[in-house]
Amino acid sequence: MTTSRHLVGDPLDEIVELVCGVExxxxxxxVRQVVARTVRGPVTRRRVAQELRSNPRVLTTGQYPSVWSxxxxLAALRKAGAHEVSAPRCCGCGKELRTLFSRRGGYWGCHSCLxxxxxxxxxxxMQVSKRDRQGRPLCQKCPDEDGTETELVGLVARLEPPLTAEAVEQVLIHxxxxxxxxxxxxxxxxxxxxxLTGEGAEAPEPLVLRFIELLxxxxxxxxxLPPCPRCGEERALTQKLDGTRVCQPCYQSTRSQPCSRCGTERPxxxxxxxxxxxxAHCRRRDPVVRERCSRCGKLRPIAHRSEADQLCQHxxxxxxxxxxxxxxxxxxxISQATGLPWCAACAGRWMRCSSCSTVAPVRAGTLARPVCARCHNPDPAFWRSCGRCGSGWQLTTAACQRCRLDLHLADLLAGSEEQIRPDLLTLRTALLGVERPDSALTWIRRPDVLAVITxxxxxxxxxxxxxxxxxxxxxPSRTCAASWSPLAPCRTATSGCSHWSAWSARPSTRAPTPSNAESCTATRTGGCCNGSGNVSSPERTSPASSTGTSSRTSRRPWPS
Structure with missing residues (x-):
């Protein structure tokens, strides 16, 4: 696709040129100072430049429809002393506006018309500020106490007898x-x-789901809490599709279309x-979204902006x-969570929280007493949510580590096929269930692990x-083998699994980690898989093992 001269770099120059052609x-x-102060950000500036190119008459007429920016x-230029540039005009009465109100469709006007x-x-x-249960307007001084909150407390009390009315009222306030x-x-x-009892996906208000969660x-x-009506998974229902609330992955799957440049089907x-x-991948490579760095002069994505300059990542x-x-x-x-300085290694560090004993990303405290996001600030409104699964307690809306692991495993296990084979889903489920998805993501990228999985x-x-x-x-072979559950009943340790018996004769040069020590010990001692897929060891069996039931089961596989 060919790109015009104005689109390469900051479109501020093009906006100034179009305005100066009239004023x-x-x-x-x-004009540059007014435009830079009013139209901020490269995305907004590109939208304004495109609007002024396609609709140049708006500079002289001030007529709607047009973008809000x-x-x-126009209002800022008139306030700065412009004469040829028209002030924005109301879509209802047509008078010049100094303060804008807008609505959908690009219409702007005065408050009385809109x-x-x-x-x-x-x-x-006439000071209407709210509406009653029947939708009738009420002013600020007239109460709207129709007893709905009291009725709701009584409804919850009938469903949940252990909860007191005071507890339900506190949940409503939260x-x-x-x-x-x-x-x-x-x-x-x-x-x-x-x-409240499973039909929450049909809720007209998103706060209903929050109310259920707090109850x-x-x-x-x-x-x-309702599962997603499309996939059946118990995830946060953050989006609305055809009148029903669905999870973020299902919503994104409906918006996937082939990219006009690379052809990949993505949202x-x-x-x-x-x-x-x-x-998004092609957009990052587009010269349109790149601006000229004030220091090196190259067209790159801007990572730092100030009043004086804009600088690239380098x-x-x-x-x-x-x-x-x-x-x-x-x-x-500077950490967004605490406002204190931290290094890149600590920003991606996972440890066991000293308050709740949960293994999670460290967001506060010290290495001696690490604190997770939930314990540092329990207010969910302070944090962002994963843009894919909707899980919270993040600093950004990027995909969380578990979603990144899921996407990488989907590409790795599917290969050239569109779907993963059913017998490989067990390995995917086991790896997704590990305590630290960041370590699992690093582990599956190792060349020896890639060779086994491939x-x-x-x-x-x-x-x-x-x-x-x-x-x-x-x-890697032992870890993958220990995670398999849908195996047929194993043969005896003397006739079957000879591969692992030969390996067990070798001296151990590496101590197993606490999370995989049990599965490694069971394998080295000639253990085999029972019918349920658990690893049993001849040296670690109880009297109940003579009936075919293992007394110990291997833990969830951990990258070794």
Whole structure:
């Protein structure tokens, strides 16, 4: 696709050129200052430049429809002393506007035209600020206490006898601070009580799901969070599709289309100058989204902006200081969670939290007493959620480590096929269930691990003992073999699994980790898989093992 001269780099120059072509009373430097102060960010500037190219008459007429940022620019230019540039005009009465109000479709206007006055149904005043249960307008002074919150508390008390009315009222206050919002959520539940017992995916208000979650946290047992109606997984229902709330992966799958440049089927959220849909990968490579670095002069994505300059990733200022977590003098960044400096190693560090004993990313504290995100700030509104699975307690909306592991395993186990074979799903489930997905992601990228997984993927038949016996005697082979559960009953240790018996005669040069010590010991002692897929050892059996039941089961496989 060919790119115009103005699109390469910052479109600020093009906006200034288009405005100066109409306005003669303002100097170019004054126009640049107004545009830079009003239209901020490269995305907004590209949108304004494209609008002014396709609709240049808006500069002289001020007529709708147009993008909201163009109306703000027109108002700012008129305030700076422009004469030829028109002020934005109301879509209703046509008068010049100094303060803009807008609505969908690119229409802007005055408040009286876009928001017609209404009379309060109780006192007849015009300061309407809310509506009652029947949708009638009310002013701020007229109460709207129709008893919906009390009815909701009684409904929950009948469903959950152990919960007191005071506990339910506290949950309501945590759901929403404003009484108007609480009443709106209560009305939705009272109109359809089944939302609390599994039909929450049909909730008209997203706060209903938050209410259910807090009730479960308070000790409710009858109330249940709904699974995703499309995939059946128990995930956060953060999106709405065809009137039903679904999880983020299902929502993204419906938005997947072939990219107009690379042809890959992905969720597409960006259009180029020609109106074609482009994926995020191709967008990052597009020269349109790159700007000229103030220091090196190259067209690159900007990583640092200030009043004086904009710098790329290579030229951005680097800070050196003492990390608040490890105490070492390194290159640091300021943590969004604590506001304290931390290094890149600590920003990606996983440890067991000293408060809740959960293995999670470290977000506060020190290496001696690490603190996870949930314990550092228990307010979910402070944190971001994963853009794929919806899990919270993150600093960004990027895919979490477990989602990244899931995507990598899907590509690795599927290969050239579109779907993963059913016999390989066990390995995928075992690796996704590990305690630290970041370590599992690093482990499956090792060349020896890739060789084992690729060999298992390329097998034509189902995975069985004959295929596992043919694997080379290595740690990745043992880890993959220990994670298999849908195996047929194993033969005796003397006649079967000869591959592992030969390996067990070799001296051990590496101590097993606590998480995989049991499976390694069972394998070295000639253990084999029972019918349920658990690893049993002849030296570690109870009297119950004579009946064919193992007294110990191998733990979840851990990358070794």
């Amino acid at each position: 003669r009373h303002l100097a170019g430097d004054e 163009v109306g703000l620019l 928001h017609p006055p209404e009379l309060c149904t109780a006192c007849g005043r 759901v929403a601070v404003r009484p108007v919002v609480r009443r709106r959520m209560a009305r939705a539940v009272l109109e359809r009580p089944g939302l 479960i946290t308070a000790g409710a047992t009858t109330v249940a 597409l959220t960006w259009r180029d100058d020609a109106g074609l849909l482009v994926c 030229c951005r200022p680097v800070r050196h200081g003492t990390c608040s977590l490890c105490g070492l003098h390194k290159t640091i960044e 060999r298992l993927r390329d097998e034509s038949g189902p995975i069985g003992h004959s295929i596992l016996d043919a694997l080379p005697p290595s740690a």
